[in-house]
Amino acid sequence: MRIKLDRTMCDGFGRCALHAPEHFSLDDWGYASLIGSGEIAADAEIEVRRALLDCPVHAITELIPRHSEQLQT
Amino acid sequence: LTLTRTGQPPGLYEMPLGQSLHALLEACNQPADDLHGALLGGYFAGLINTRILHTSIDYDSLIAIGTGLGCGAITLLGPQDCPVAAAAAVMAYFDRENAGQCGSCFNGTAAMSAVLGALRDHVAQLSDVERLAGWSVSLRSRGACATLDGATNIAASLLHEFPHVVTAHLEGECGVCRNAPPLPERPFAVDYQPTGPVVSEANSR
Numbered sequence: 001m002r003i004k005l006d007r008t009m010c011d012g013f014g015r016c017a018l019h020a021p022e023h024f025s026l027d028d029w030g031y032a033s034l035i036g037s038g039e040i041a042a043d044a045e046i047e048v049r050r051a052l053l054d055c056p057v058h059a060i061t062e063l064i065p066r067h068s069e070q071l072q073t
Numbered sequence: 074l075t076l077t078r079t080g081q082p083p084g085l086y087e088m089p090l091g092q093s094l095h096a097l098l099e100a101c102n103q104p105a106d107d108l109h110g111a112l113l114g115g116y117f118a119g120l121i122n123t124r125i126l127h128t129s130i131d132y133d134s135l136i137a138i139g140t141g142l143g144c145g146a147i148t149l150l151g152p153q154d155c156p157v158a159a160a161a162a163v164m165a166y167f168d169r170e171n172a173g174q175c176g177s178c179f180n181g182t183a184a185m186s187a188v189l190g191a192l193r194d195h196v197a198q199l200s201d202v203e204r205l206a207g208w209s210v211s212l213r214s215r216g217a218c219a220t221l222d223g224a225t226n227i228a229a230s231l232l233h234e235f236p237h238v239v240t241a242h243l244e245g246e247c248g249v250c251r252n253a254p255p256l257p258e259r260p261f262a263v264d265y266q267p268t269g270p271v272v273s274e275a276n277s278r
Contacts, residue, residue: 007217008174028184028208031176033215 001040002063003048005032009059016051016060023048038063074130075146075263078103079154083263090131094147097130109150109249110234112261114143116163117223119230120156140230148261155249157242160231161189162260167224169258177215181208182224189228195245202239206232 005016005024012030016023023044024032040048052060074097077083088097098105110122118141128134135142150156168186173179188205191197209229212221232239241247 007177007215010176012176027177027181027212027215029176029180031180031215033177 001042001045001048003034003038003040003052003060004063005034005038006059006061007031007033009057011057011059013056015054015056019051019054020044020047024051032059075144076149077146077261077263078149079151079261088130091129091134093127094130095126098126107152109152109154109156109238111150112148112159112163114141115146116166117141117219117226118143119226120150120160120234121230122156122234139233146263153249153253155193155247155253156231156235156238157189157247158193158250158253158256159260160227161186161193162256163227164189164224166259167220167227171220171224172218175216175221177212178221178224181212181215181221184208185212185224185228189231192239192242193250195242195247195250197243199243202232202243 010032012026012032014026014030014032016032017026023035023040025035026032049062052062074086074088075083076086076097084101086097086101094111095105105126108123108126110120111125112120113125113135118135121138121140124138125140128138130142132142148159150159164182164186168182171178171182185205185208188197188201191201192205205228209225209232213225215221238247238249242250
């Protein structure tokens with residue numbers, strides 16, 4: 001699973017860091033930043049997806065491989 | 074290079090990479106011994122003390138000493154330019170002019186600007202400077218663009234390059250600031266033209 005965080009969308013609810021603290025860090029004001037490249041290991045997918053679905057402003061999105069890339073792999 | 078300096082019109086200089094700023098200033102008959110340091114890369118690469126004068130001006134050498142040439146715009150900090158006041162003015166610019174999109178940025182630049190403004194006015198405490206030092210590291214790369222990185226460069230480089238000036242401001246005894254006029258809204262802007270018929274050097278920034 002690959003995700004990205006849109007920092008301009010983030011309103012500092014902090015739910016992501018609650019669900020997946022190893023993948024989201026918060027600054028002094030509660031605004032989130034992605035830890036790592038956005039590539040999520042399979043064993044962490046459940047908590048990261050929970051964070052994604054729970055974000056009130058939809059700042060976290062999953063990057064779905066495009067059709068052509070799927071065909072190549 | 075675009076060289077800006079308080080009290081003098083900005084100038085555009087062509088020089089081969091690898092020469093020192095001291096050699097350039099000498100060739101242009103400009104004083105170099107009274108400088109405190111410089112602001113590099115426009116507002117982005119941060120402040121540097123007098124070691125800039127004898128460093129080779131090229132991209133790799135400047136990165137190696139923890140700063141950067143960036144767009145090639147260099148502001149020389151003369152005897153009337155307190156590094157703390159310069160950092161406060163640039164941080165106020167970042168606070169005022171950022172796009173207001175990322176929370177880390179609009180909060181971070183406002184907080185860093187508040188500390189630097191208080192430090193410039195000799196009313197900051199050690200705990201404020203410690204928080205500034207923390208933000209200058211923790212806020213790095215937390216914005217969607219590089220504005221916040223430029224702002225953290227200003228804060229981190231001030232603390233790293235001019236610790237004695239920061240200490241003087243904490244103790245309320247910066248000699249440079251005592252008589253210096255406040256910097257304009259866009260400090261050291263190249264297109265800044267002093268107004269009024271008679272302009273002394275002290276009023277012209």
